[in-house]
Amino acid sequence: MREPTQAQVRRELDEGLPGFTPPRSVVVVGAGLAGLATAYELSRRGCEVTVLEAADRPGGRAYTLRQPFADGMHVEAGAMTITPHCHYVHHYARELGVEMDVADLVDSQFAYFMRGGFFGPDRDSIAGCDLPLTEEERHLDVPGMIKRYVTSLADELQPDIAAAEWHCTPRLAPYDEQSVYEVLRARGASPAAIDLMEPLFLEMRGGDLKSASALAWLRHEASPHSLSHADHRWSKIRGGTDRLPYAFAERLRDRIHYRKPVVRISQSDDDVEVTFLAHGRLQTIRAEHVVVTVPFSAIRHIDLGEARLRADKIDVMRRLKYSSIVRIYLQVRRQFWAGSAVSYSTDLPVRWLRDATPHGPGPRKILECLLTGWRARAVAAMTAEERVDFAIDQVETVLPGTREHFELGTSVVWDQQPHIEGSYILPEVGHERLMPVIRRPEGRVHFAGEHAGFEPNGGSMTFALESAARTVVELGQPV
Template identity: 25%
Template sequence: MGNENAVLIIGAGAAGLSAARELTAAGAQVIVIEARDRVGGRIHTLREDFSAIPIELGAEFVHGKHPQLLEIIEASRILFCDVTERHWYIEKGLLSNSHDFWNKLTALMDLMNLEEPDRSFQDFLDSIPDDEAIVRAKAVATRYVQGFHAADVNRIGVHGLVKANEAEDEIQGDKSFRILRGYDLVTSSLLEPAKTNGAIVHCNAIVKELHWRKHQIEAVCLSRGQTQHFHASRAVVTLPLGVLQARPDQGGVRFVPKLPENKQQAISSLAMGHATRITLLFRERFWEGLDIPAAQAGQDLTDVGLTELGFIHYPDADIPTWWTLLPVRAPVMIGWAGGPKSTKLSGRDAKYIEARAVNSLKQIFGVSEKRLRQLLLASHTHDWNSDPFARGAYAYLPVDGLSNQQILAEPLEDTLFFAGEATSVGHVGTVHGAIESGHRVAKEILANR
């Protein structure tokens, strides 16, 4: 199946669809094969009949103003809102706003640089002499790296974090936005133009083997119990890092011939972060009538109402980060655990995750579990860590990961091309990084046609 002159794209996530849109716009013949029964990859928007609110099981936020993602949003007139300034933190039972958190974090992260040899973030923290303020700053930084980067602080490298910070600065990455009517609108805005220009998309096609030699590709797929063969002149591999790392006999892809040793080493040396998210739908916005003691710098303790609650962080909870849908006033809470806290939840069933979520909200808000259960209408979660087509949330760069990331992204013999968020320098772990990587491989292919 296919065309000897076509480009075969493996994976219909943001990277694969971005590449498909760019290639078909230039007149290339494109075939997209996707293991799932849907497109989108780790963008997965759920729409329930009983709720007008789209539920995100994967990506939710737009981080900064990356031009390629912003172009899609603006061209498709996708509505989004700014959710940057709505963070609150609980420490020792007291509530404080985000300024104190970000000031501590920024001061510490600014000490990192690319001039010194790369080392783990934990080694970097250990090299800084402690005092009371530094100890608190280290705790803040550790929670940030574990939560936002979904990383193990003993593995993630300083150089990768510096590159990420530099890239964020270029796109106002300190700003966060939410797409109001579902992230799948971005997926559709990539897919529809590609299909209009002739792209053919096959779902439920699990790649088992990829045979390649210069300008000759054959993908052997399993589709609903039947073997299918797809032929093309070039292939774009957008498989998540966790899938690339899997052995062929454990659900990975067998490359024939094997990938070069440096490519294999690069794949194995990078890391896939773990994250768990859960969405809870309630009968009412129970938190709005509550008060939590607040600590504001230079002020006496006062009681603060939570009617304007956006994000709330409580490091002691099993699921430590929660947010509402503000500015939309909806009875919905989303919980997030990254790094080691997510690893502890990996492989657990949805009911267990729900129980830990309810317990976390009990700790944060002081509302009884019985009352929370009475208010709870539904919960939705997806175990990306155990998902065979993801095997984790998103990638991060261990020590010396920058060079290995660049090796992963390099094409092979003008035939095999590699895209996906794991290949995006500075934007690893983001939708805009995935989209950017799709643009990159499209340019690489078109440059040699």
């Protein structure tokens, strides 16, 4: 079977999959966006689809937290921002009647809080901070540094780096052997300049710039999804990101089976067998195909010994890295700080602090702390109460009055979210070689999900949905 190309998948989905003949029966493992979109496309074309989901809700990492907050406020634990180029999110939002609002980050007041003080990304503020920058960097603002070290390199690598369809050409390949840090240092960036630019490489947060693939990062920075392109066309889902998975779930109704963790998958020449837990009992169903959307961070809970996977697939399942992210939310009685829609990058363990309810009706507010990497893993080891207390202490140094105005708090530790166990893939040096192996179907066992995309960067709803469309196109081909 030949893998459909990225362009072919998009064309076929946009045209309504003309000439598509669905398989008779398919089991989909996981009701995150990839699983839901796969099941939606197959079931409306007459395929007998069964979705087995370990959790008690649809959406996986498209997860809106509505409890324990007062006044109907909500926050996003996972996916939040959608760019105008998130083709598949817009496609399904239109089709399912899900509405959008302008993204929070568009109007946010971004500043750094480092060495105990605030400063902006402009040249004068940076000059006043006595950071160990090079002589040339002292004359630049942060966007200027990004232009000098990042955009200029992406420009040199055009048209390959921003091609509509992702191919790792010989010109690009060497960048997959180098880390982001190595490339930035080789272009003359000082460590202090890298610290200032890093918050704006959002997708790398949680990753270590010293092990992250420079190629994946450059692809992102050269794309319209790069933070430097944020404008009023960037959006979020009105009422919460979970409106999108719930809209799919409404269409799929009882084809989704919640609290049914899959524990074993096997295949023969003629079919697959999928075994799952149902109220403490093991049950097995047969189908022509199975689509596995489980993140590789949690796939070890499924016995794949008889699934006929090739050795390199099993190897990649073990090797793929996921970033660690913790989000801690503090509900406060009222806004006690000056300015609106604050968004601070800090040198504290709480790397990012922002107003998570910038357009809320007030007077209450929710402050969100984002921790990544080893800092996230450190607070993951605390109890839930300790974590909130730790965050209050940290935020108090940035926004005095936090403890006084605090009402309640909660947190989401992505490494500990059952059946997910990570936030999104970290494309490390050498990632390009893993990608075709991750996506490749193994006979009747297919793979969709954020990690199985065409693009080297994950962490995006649209890439998860694209992987679903790719799998559906695959399923229309003979085995």
